Structures are given as C-alpha cells and as structure tokens.
Amino acid sequence: MEDKSIIELFFQRDEKAITESQNKYGSYCRAIAHNILHSKEDTEECVNDTWLRSWNSIPPEKPKRLSVYFGRITRNLAIDRYRKERSMKHGGGQTSICLDELSECIGAEDPIEDTLVLKDLLNSFLSSLPEKHRHIFLFRYWYMMPVSDIADHCGMTSDAVKMLLSRTRKKLEKYLKKEGFEK
Amino acid sequence: MKNEDKLLDAIGMIDEELIPEMPKAELSAKAADGKKASAKKSTKGRKAFWIEIGIAAAAVILVVAIALPKVLYKKKNRAVKAEAVYPEMAKYPESVSPVFRGDDYDPDAYREQYEKWRASRETFRNQPEGYADGFKKFLEKSTSTFAEEAGDENFVYSPLSLYLCMSIVAESADGNTRQEILDLLGVPDIETLRATSKSLFLANYVDDGAGKCLLANSIWMNNRFDYKNDTVERIATEYLASVFSGDPEDEKYIEEFRNWLNRQTDGLLTDYVDDLPMDKDLLLMVASTINYNGKWGMRFHEDETKPGTFHAPAGDVTCDFMNMEYEKFDCHTGDGYTAIELPVTGNGKMRLILPDKDTSAQNLLKDKDFMEFLNNSYTDGNVFGEAMVDLSLPKFDVSYKNDMIDELQKLGVHDAFDKDRGNFGSITDQGPDDKIFVKKVEQDVRVMIDEEGVKGAAITVAMIVEQCAPSAKYTFVFDRPFIFEVFSDTGAPLFVGVVNDPTSK
Numbered sequence: 001m002e003d004k005s006i007i008e009l010f011f012q013r014d015e016k017a018i019t020e021s022q023n024k025y026g027s028y029c030r031a032i033a034h035n036i037l038h039s040k041e042d043t044e045e046c047v048n049d050t051w052l053r054s055w056n057s058i059p060p061e062k063p064k065r066l067s068v069y070f071g072r073i074t075r076n077l078a079i080d081r082y083r084k085e086r087s088m089k090h091g092g093g094q095t096s097i098c099l100d101e102l103s104e105c106i107g108a109e110d111p112i113e114d115t116l117v118l119k120d121l122l123n124s125f126l127s128s129l130p131e132k133h134r135h136i137f138l139f140r141y142w143y144m145m146p147v148s149d150i151a152d153h154c155g156m157t158s159d160a161v162k163m164l165l166s167r168t169r170k171k172l173e174k175y176l177k178k179e180g181f182e183k
Numbered sequence: 184m185k186n187e188d189k190l191l192d193a194i195g196m197i198d199e200e201l202i203p204e205m206p207k208a209e210l211s212a213k214a215a216d217g218k219k220a221s222a223k224k225s226t227k228g229r230k231a232f233w234i235e236i237g238i239a240a241a242a243v244i245l246v247v248a249i250a251l252p253k254v255l256y257k258k259k260n261r262a263v264k265a266e267a268v269y270p271e272m273a274k275y276p277e278s279v280s281p282v283f284r285g286d287d288y289d290p291d292a293y294r295e296q297y298e299k300w301r302a303s304r305e306t307f308r309n310q311p312e313g314y315a316d317g318f319k320k321f322l323e324k325s326t327s328t329f330a331e332e333a334g335d336e337n338f339v340y341s342p343l344s345l346y347l348c349m350s351i352v353a354e355s356a357d358g359n360t361r362q363e364i365l366d367l368l369g370v371p372d373i374e375t376l377r378a379t380s381k382s383l384f385l386a387n388y389v390d391d392g393a394g395k396c397l398l399a400n401s402i403w404m405n406n407r408f409d410y411k412n413d414t415v416e417r418i419a420t421e422y423l424a425s426v427f428s429g430d431p432e433d434e435k436y437i438e439e440f441r442n443w444l445n446r447q448t449d450g451l452l453t454d455y456v457d458d459l460p461m462d463k464d465l466l467l468m469v470a471s472t473i474n475y476n477g478k479w480g481m482r483f484h485e486d487e488t489k490p491g492t493f494h495a496p497a498g499d500v501t502c503d504f505m506n507m508e509y510e511k512f513d514c515h516t517g518d519g520y521t522a523i524e525l526p527v528t529g530n531g532k533m534r535l536i537l538p539d540k541d542t543s544a545q546n547l548l549k550d551k552d553f554m555e556f557l558n559n560s561y562t563d564g565n566v567f568g569e570a571m572v573d574l575s576l577p578k579f580d581v582s583y584k585n586d587m588i589d590e591l592q593k594l595g596v597h598d599a600f601d602k603d604r605g606n607f608g609s610i611t612d613q614g615p616d617d618k619i620f621v622k623k624v625e626q627d628v629r630v631m632i633d634e635e636g637v638k639g640a641a642i643t644v645a646m647i648v649e650q651c652a653p654s655a656k657y658t659f660v661f662d663r664p665f666i667f668e669v670f671s672d673t674g675a676p677l678f679v680g681v682v683n684d685p686t687s688k
Contacts, residue, residue, distance in 0.1 A: 071205070096486075107186065115193050122194060138201070
C-alpha cells in the first residue's frame with residue numbers, strides 16, 4: 001500500500017492503518033530497534049509502541065517520509081529503553097559503542113542545555129559532508145548499524161569504515177568547537 | 184544525561200531528507216525475528232541442541248557431494264589465467280538456538296540443514312589418516328626456530344601459511360633444491376607433499392556462515408618467460424592456486440597482485456600489501472593467505488571491560504582488559520607457565536599461555552617441553568581440566584612482519600636461496616647459465632581479539648627471480664607478556680604469537 005493511503009487510514013481513524021504500517025514498515029523498525037537493543041523481546045515491544053505512538057500523533061501530524069517518521073519514533077523509544085536498562089546494568093547492542101564513539105566529539109565539562117541548537121548545527125554539518133560520508137555516519141549513528149554491516153553494504157573493509165567514521169567525528173568535533181561547544 | 188547522549192538524541196532529530204534509506208541487507212538480516220541476536224546468543228543453546236540432534240542423526244545416512252576445486256582457464260586480456268574454485272560447504276543453519284527460536288522456526292527444516300552442514304564439515308575434515316604428519320614434523324622443527332625471533336616486541340607467526348607457500352616453491356623446484364624443502368616440510372617425496380597440502384587445505388578451510396578460516400594460494404608469473412604448462416596446471420589443481428601472468432614492471436599487474444592479497448585477507452594487512460614490490464626479474468611470485476574470523480564460545484561483556492595496567496618490558500602501559508568469570512574453560516599447567524583455552528564457536532580455539540612471574544615468554548620458547556605443548560593442540564598431562572576461572576585479558580591487535588630466509592637456512596634450506604645452485608627446472612626450462620633463486624620469503628601476520636572474538640590474517644610470499652638471463656578456582660590476569668596460539672577446528676596452529684605490549688600494533 002502506498003504511504004499516502006496509509007496516512008489516509010490514520011486520518012480516518014481506521015485501525016487498518018496499524019496493520020498496513022506493520023506490513024510495510026515492521027521489519028524496518030525491528031531492524032533499527034534490534035541494532036540498539038539486541039534483544040528480541042525488547043525489540044518487539046518497541047515496535048508495538050511505535051504503532052501506538054503513531055496512532056496518537058497522526059493526525060495532527062502528516063509525515064512526509066513515513067519510513068523515517070516511524071523509524072525515528074522506534075529509534076527514540078529504543079534509546080529510552082536502552083537508557084533504562086543501562087541504569088540497571090544490562091548491555092544493549094551497538095548503542096554503548098556508538099555512545100563511546102560520539103563522546104569523542106563533544107566535551108563532558110559543560111552540560112548541553114539546548115538539544116535543538118545542536119540539531120540545527122548537525123543539519124548544517126551533515127549537509128556539508130560528501131553524500132557517502134554522510135550516509136556512513138548516519139548508518140552508524142542514526143540506524144546504529146554494526147561497522148561490519150556498513151562495510152558489507154558499502155563494499156569497503158571494516159577498517160576503512162572505522163577510519164572514515166573517525167575522520168568524520170574529528171571534523172564534527174572541530175565544527176562543534178568552532179560553534180561554541182568546547183570540548 | 185551525558186553530553187554524548189544529547190548528541191545521540193540530536194542526531195535522531197535531524198532533517199529527514201538527510202537520512203539515507205536503510206540498506207536492504209540490514210533489513211533482511213535482522214528484521215524478521217532478530218536472527219542476528221539468535222546467532223550471537225546461540226552458543227549455549229547450540230551445545231544442548233547438538234546432543235538432541237546427535238540422537239536423530241544416528242538414523243540418517245546422507246550423501247553429500249563436495250565440489251572439488253576445478254580450474255577455469257580463461258583466455259582473456261586480464262592477468263588471470265586460472266582461478267581456483269574454492270570448496271563450497273553447507274551453511275550452518277541460522278536461527279538455531281532453542282532459547283531464541285524465531286516465530287518461523289521450523290524444526291524439520293533446521294534439522295535437515297544441520298545434517299547437511301554436519302555431513303559437509305565431516306567430509307572436509309575426513310582426510311586420509313596421517314595426512315598431517317608432515318606438517319607436524321615441520322611444526323616441531325620450525326616453530327622454535329621462528330620463535331627465537333621473538334624479542335621485546337610483539338611477535339606473530341603463521342606455520343600453516345608458510346607450509347602452504349613453501350609447498351608450491353617445492354613443486355616449482357627440482358633436484359636438491361626441491362629435496363631440501365621436502366625435508367623441511369616433513370615429507371619423503373613430492374607426491375606425498377601434494378596430498379598433504381591438499382588435505383591440509385581442505386581440512387582447515389571453513390566457510391559455513393558460522394565461522395571463517397579461508398585459505399588461498401596464488402602464483403604470479405612473468406609474461407616474458409616460458410613456463411612448463413603441466414607444472415603450472417598441477418599447482419592450480421593440487422594446491423588450489425589461482426594463476427596470473429603479466430609484466431612485473433606494469434603498475435596494473437602489481438595492483439592486481441596487491442588487490443588479490445587485500446581481497447583474500449579482508450584488507451587486514453593493507454599496510455604491508457601496499458608496499459609489497461614485484462622484482463623486475465620476477466620468475467614466480469608465490470602467495471599464500473589465511474583469513475580467520477571466529478566468535479568466542481563465551482562472549483566477553485563490554486560492560487565488564489575496564490582499563491588496567493599491563494607490565495610491558497619497556498614499562499607499564501594502560502590498556503583495556505576484558506573480564507569474565509566462567510567455570511568451563513580448559514586449563515593447563517606446566518613447568519613455568521599456566522594456560523587457558525577459549526573455544527571459538529565451530530572454528531577451533533585460542534590458547535593463552537601466561538609465563539610464571541619468574542620466567543619470560545622468550546625463555547619458555549626456548550624450552551623443548553614447552554615447544555611440544557605449543558605444537559600440540561590436544562594436550563595431555565598437567566591438565567587441571569575444566570576449572571572455575573577469573574579471566575582478565577587485554578584486548579590486542581598485534582602484527583609482525585617476518586623476513587624468513589635466515590630461519591629457513593637454519594632449518595636446512597640452502598640451495599633455493601643460492602643463485603648458483605638454485606634449481607627451478609620444474610617450472611621453467613633452466614639452462615646451465617640461468618641463475619634462478621628465491622630472493623625473498625616474507626610473512627606478515629596480524630591477530631586481534633576483542634569482546635566478540637578473534638580475527639587473524641597472514642600472508643606469506645616467496646619471490647623466485649631469475650638473474651642476468653631471465654576444578655579449583657584459578658585466576659588468570661594477563662597483565663604481563665604472554666604467548667597465544669590460534670588453532671583451526673582440526674587443531675592445526677594457524678597463528679602463534681607473543682604479546683609484549685597490547686597497546687602497540
């Protein structure tokens with residue numbers, strides 16, 4: 001079913017919207033949640049919560065790219081769950097490694113107050129990157145894909161992907177520093 | 184909330200047009216039922232199910248034909264003359280763990296696939312009795328000689344890679360030059376060597392989805408010279424080697440050579456490969472590679488990894504130590520050392536040897552009894568069996584480049600390196616004035632471990648040139664220099680090494 005028709009179903013408050021979303025984007029959302037949580041049960045719960053959240057948010061919202069809309073909700077839910085579990089000492093999948101990597105880009109001294117400013121800076125930083133570099137960065141930190149999977153997809157070696165990610169992180173660190181996020 | 188968490192959140196908020204589509208492979212691999220999770224979590228369950236399957240298997244007879252490697256002769260402009268077709272093996276069934284079966288788990292389909300896998304693995308492992316005798320003799324002689332090299336730096340050596348490379352050099356040689364190499368390789372004649380090399384190749388080759396131990400051979404010829412076709416063909420079929428021909432002064436040919444090496448080793452040794460030259464007088468370049476990748480049977484947990492101090496010979500260094508407490512590791516104790524074996528799922532094991540505080544890795548490697556232990560994957564005596572173990576092991580990524588001619592000479596190979604006595608009449612017509620000899624035998628090896636498992640790669644190249652003419656509780660804290668070995672599933676040592684400083688490549 002086309003995205004437009006699925007959104008239409010949401011607007012008509014027709015529960016088929018959930019079934020159709022599950023059919024079309026269930027595996028996509030499960031893949032994202034699984035990268036973050038590494039647990040089948042938690043992944044399932046996250047994906048189910050995604051449909052509920054979407055049911056409550058569409059309308060009024062009218063997503064432009066339905067995949068990314070659902071994916072973003074799943075990602076947020078999964079990260080929340082990861083954080084809860086982390087405080088209870090359960091490890092997640094890729095998330096702890098991704099966080100370690102990201103800590104290189106940003107200092108711990110001054111707590112960041114405004115995530116929205118950070119988001120805008122990221123938008124302009126990512127837009128300035130060559131497409132391939134941006135994609136690899138987001139495969140890693142948006143979809144939380146393991147490096148080896150990214151390497152397979154891009155026809156590169158894992159070492160090359162790691163090297164590229166490390167260079168991009170260094171660039172981001174410099175960029176954020178310039179914009180006032182001191183490390 | 185920490186700043187990196189906020190950064191992760193902010194990345195989640197970026198504009199949607201910047202976000203790429205998720206790769207299809209990622210979707211199909213994980214989406215349906217978290218198959219990757221089951222593969223990782225399956226180790227415990229796999230053992231239990233093994234027993235269950237074993238009973239069922241007794242009543243099943245399966246005939247599995249393995250495709251023996253063929254050689255495809257291609258008459259194209261490319262440098263490749265013959266491409267080895269590597270063994271194909273049945274895949275290890277996915278979604279196997281009884282603890283973690285997906286919704287679409289089909290026990291019959293699983294058993295069928297499992298049986299196929301088991302039969303195919305057995306077919307490869309069942310080589311003629313005594314097939315590895317020559318290799319064992321070679322190990323006894325060679326490992327101690329190469330290990331003498333180990334000083335205060337990290338050291339790694341791959342016996343199997345050297346054995347396969349020198350086998351092809353022997354096939355190309357003739358007369359006493361060949362005989363000296365046969366003696367080193369522990370075989371009476373060239374026919375036995377062919378059988379030994381092929382069996383070693385097939386028995387240790389693993390590519391079944393669960394583990395990876397890929398072996399590859401190749402020879403690189405010079406299009407200015409004439410070669411004996413029957414020998415070239417024999418190298419291709421008996422040693423499963425790919426055959427290439429080109430101009431060694433042509434950058435494209437050198438690039439193809441380097442690309443082949445990088446492909447076979449997943450780019451783990453690019454630093455070495457990128458500087459690897461071809462001599463303009465090249466007659467034959469022989470290359471053997473190993474590409475090994477295995478997951479620990481019992482994975483280390485990232486949360487338990489903590490920085491600690493390693494007492495390196497040059498002074499203390501700080502590195503990450505992986506920690507685990509487990510009751511089922513095989514442990515050994517000997518004169519001057521204790522050792523522990525970490526199983527690698529379906530793909531052999533890693534043995535870690537900690538010298539006692541009053542001795543050193545170098546001293547142990549000179550000890551005859553110890554070398555016997557090192558060369559034997561099945562240990563008897565001095566075993567204290569499965570014990571509760573507190574293990575603390577540094578993550579490491581070590582590599583070593585070894586110029587091997589001096590050691591090979593110590594081991595009795597002389598003529599091959601002597602331009603006046605080298606006899607390579609099996610690969611080309613050699614006139615009395617043609618001075619053909621081995622100019623270089625070099626090995627580059629890299630082994631790394633982390634919480635997930637162990638990876639390793641080795642390249643051995645031999646360059647032949649023609650001149651002028653054409654139960655208790657034990658604590659293992661690996662916080663001082665130690666020795667390690669990686670064994671394939673049949674017990675052949677793939678890599679032997681000494682870690683003196685885990686923070687240094």
